[in-house]
Amino acid sequence: MLLKPNEVQKVANMFMNAAHEDEIELVNKLYEALKGGNKEEADRLMDEFIQDIEEHFSLEEEMMREAEFFAYPMHKAEHDNMRKEVAKVYEEWKKSKDASYVIKFLEEVFAPWIKLHVATMDSVTAIHIGD
Template identity: 45%
Template structure:
């Protein structure tokens, strides 16, 4: 396991917390398939599921921010765009090399530290703002 869900920072909007929890579950499944030496097809399926989840995660947040005219939308979206670019590069490298260590290193050293920081900063502010408009 890469991370226990209980270690995730919480924000003021439950729907965002649920999305983060689901993302960690998917990320843990991908990570486990790599460290346990699963076949390339299984790792590929898990990687594609992770990529799709990240895109859906970012898209849903961005829709809420746009709908309620969140003041820091461009900055928040900019962080998402940077990570999406990194994931696109990782996907291209994965398709060429099929080297699970590339994915493992990225999620350990880049994605997870970024996600934790992003939740504690950008998402915390965003969720606080949106909690004035959204009840869930």
Template identity: 30%
Template sequence: MGLVYIEQLEEMSVEKMQQTHENEVKILNAIDNLAISYDRGEATLDELEQKIDEYVEHVHKHFAYEEGLMQEYNFPSYDMHKTAHDMFLEELQHAIKQWKRYEKVEKITNFIRRAPEWIVLHVNTVDVPTANYLAKKMGSVAT
């Protein structure tokens, strides 16, 4: 069982955005599986932390890519979309600080387990219209 499934997300009309979201789903589910395995003594803290670090790096690259496209193609709702990204990143950074300060991995895994709700809502209501706009501006549906 996973935290989130790609089928919960609407299809993107920009292929790289689609692939990025699919990768994010895989990483989130891998973190959840590692957290469960860690709790059972079947995975190491290092394995779990490496996957969490991968997720953080992925999110930063994901948002930077989308924001770059929105700027390049003068997306009219750029500020709103970027604000949503910034708020998510702020919450993620807070969870990381709590994890590091208290040395309790639960501080970050609890955030990770809540993230899919935000991701599904954001993708389906914000990213899909953005991708549709970008695809039209780019003149194709495959980027």
């Protein structure tokens, strides 16, 4: 398992929590498929992953714009950096089908990032937006 559900903090908005729970579940499935050498399943889950990231980030950005949240540009900048990283890893996977490259990204970049991002940006944003 890459991320245990309790490793990602709950925030004060249920839509954000639901998006995070779905993403953790998906990322764990992707991680298991990569670790287990199941390339077909991993390929399908990579497509889902890139789509899920976009839905998760867009949901938060839309809520922030509606609430006229002051730190929108900062929060969106963090999303945009991760969008770029994920797009790069996705392209690399499509070219090489190198599972170890994606595993390394998930372990060393994505997992620590999501924990920190949710505990900081998302949790402050959720307090401002409310439920």
